[in-house]
Amino acid sequence: MNLMKLITALGLIAEGVIALYLQSMQSALQSVLKHSEAQPRKPNILFIITDDQDLQLDSISYTPLITKHIRDQGTFFRNHFVTTALCCPSRVSLWTGRQAHNTNVTDVHPPYGGYPKFVERGFNDDFLPLWLQWAGYDTYYTGKMFNAHTVDNYHSPHINGFNASDFLLDPYTYSYLNSTYQRNHEPPVSHEGEHTIDVITGKAQDFLDDALAGERPFFLAVSPVAPHSNVDPGNITSENFYMSAPIPLERHEHLFQGVRIPRTANFNPDQPSGVSWVNDLPLQNQSVVDYHDHFYRSRLRALQGVDELVGGLVTRLEESGQLDNTYIIYTSDNGFHIGQHRLPPGKTCGFEEDIRVPLFIRGPGVTKGYVHDAVTTHVDLAPTLFHFAGIPARDDFDGTAIPVAPEFEGERHEHVTVEYWGSAVVEGAYSGIGPGGSTMIPNNTYKSVRLLGQGYNLYYSVWCNNEHELYDLSTDPYQLNNLYPTNSQADINGTRILGRSLNQAINRLDALLMVLKSCQGETCIQPWDVLQPVDPVSTLQHALNEEYDGFYGAQPQVSFDWCDAGYIVEAEGAQVPLTSRHGVSWDVWV
Ligand SMILES: *[C@@H]1O[C@H](CO)[C@@H](O)[C@H](O)[C@H]1NC(C)=O
């Protein structure tokens, strides 16, 4: 390939894109400025982020106050996805607006992740709370920030960017009845015998009072640990991380007696499903299923404390007269599965249960009682907060502001880039299924694209052992029928996608994933522009045009040379797709 020409071409394209972008930012900024003249102060932002809360298992039907105060008073984004289904990478993506391949914080602990890796990568001097402070906000945080942020390293260095903070610290983060919190630059304080949700409720209310008393608009983030599993520090070793059902507040222990995990088609199915280690999971017997139903109820009960916490904060905002000038965002760091595809409790997979999370937003101009179908992701949230705060978007954002108001005319996308490196983590009493009875299962490294468009609903993944998955969720919503051909014959049973053969659809999806796996900034938002810069397409449907069959048929394929536990480029096969140019056949560029 003529690399120099390619780079020059990409550079020219990037310039064009940036110019357009600056124009649109300028008009956005003007409208924001106009807006703020009329308003006494910029809107406040209250951000609530739960831990491991599912959307697919219906947890949001059990939190009436959150429904009443946020969902019904705002918009429910029902196609909202995380980009990495694990706490720390997902949170770092959220607070930086970047995909994990651009943060390289891909795990919960060093060398590939955790708080030390966040610091090492320079983000402690360059992330959302600092950007908001620079834009005139007072910033507050309480609850879990990152993994591997511990009683030993919390001060070396302290987390930057907050006017006041009170963080949960490892190894007591998930210890519901013996948590440790650490305020500002003070030493850690053990809360043995108190329930962690009672503790955080007091802290969040105090911070809200401080924030309301200030002169400047505020950003307050509250990150309760529920409904994450309970972890006793004595149960953490380097090979094992034993997690039991979450512990509700006493007053909620009796609730939901008869409730069970929804028995969807993928719940403990008769046939194994998925690929790699998932496909080896045994059918679960009745005692295991009963235990998992108990685990599920414990999560719903633990969430009741969060429901009350949120209700209390909204009431306080209402009393202060600031409710109508405050955006409230409710979401989770990743989803959760229990029993689907025979999986024990956990996250870390690319299935719907793990990557879909609740997202409710209410606030000035946000449509009330509306369910939005737009595809949105966690890397869209930092750009969305910038939009709320009237700050021009950064060019290293891998996402774009979410359309909260009907008149919003930002960029949209139909894809989600899903990525994962390292081990799957298995939770609950039957979790010792990894090598040597470990709760960790290695080689859970994969890259995927989730695509939702007019008439299609797809998930395509490539694993580090080069197994592939392709699910057509329009006919197979529970992802039980992997359409990816296991032999050289591409057209399994004549299955077609948008009227084209599987083979043609896979060529396009693979090329798209090739771009997404190393995209940066705008190329993460408009990836088809990298492939077809001059004869542009913006959807799979359009890219499936027969005219492009030769071009997509000649693309290098996404593949791995080996399974690694982190983002090691050498392990990850071809990196650069072919690019087509109008009037010049693509092969000139090879
Ligand atoms: C919050 O911190 C910012 C940055 O240090 C500072 O400018 C601002 O005055 C602080 N606000 C309050 C209420 O102390």
Ligand SMILES: *[C@@H]1O[C@H](CO)[C@@H](O)[C@H](O)[C@H]1NC(C)=O
């Ligand atoms: C609770 O945590 C503290 C450390 O913060 C520890 O010293 C104590 O032993 C723990 N209590 C129990 C019952 O595990």
Ligand SMILES: *[C@@H]1O[C@H](CO)[C@@H](O)[C@H](O)[C@H]1NC(C)=O
């Ligand atoms: C600690 O691990 C053991 C199993 O190894 C389990 O029985 C116990 O419930 C765990 N304790 C907690 C609090 O998670």
Ligand SMILES: *[C@@H]1O[C@H](CO)[C@@H](O)[C@H](O)[C@H]1NC(C)=O
């Ligand atoms: C059910 O399966 C679990 C996990 O494999 C096993 O420990 C248990 O003994 C089984 N129970 C019965 C009744 O077979």
Ligand SMILES: *[C@@H]1O[C@H](CO)[C@@H](O)[C@H](O)[C@H]1NC(C)=O
């Ligand atoms: C193709 O058809 C065969 C026989 O009807 C069936 O067993 C198989 O599951 C089908 N494959 C796919 C991927 O639909």
Ligand SMILES: *[C@@H]1O[C@H](CO)[C@@H](O)[C@H](O)[C@H]1NC(C)=O
């Ligand atoms: C994980 O992948 C590595 C490298 O690709 C391989 O050597 C190893 O056997 C795999 N381990 C398991 C448990 O599959």
Ligand SMILES: *[C@@H]1O[C@H](CO)[C@@H](O)[C@H](O)[C@H]1NC(C)=O
């Ligand atoms: C990501 O971090 C790991 C661990 O420090 C390093 O080995 C790897 O090269 C990094 N990857 C990239 C793409 O920078």
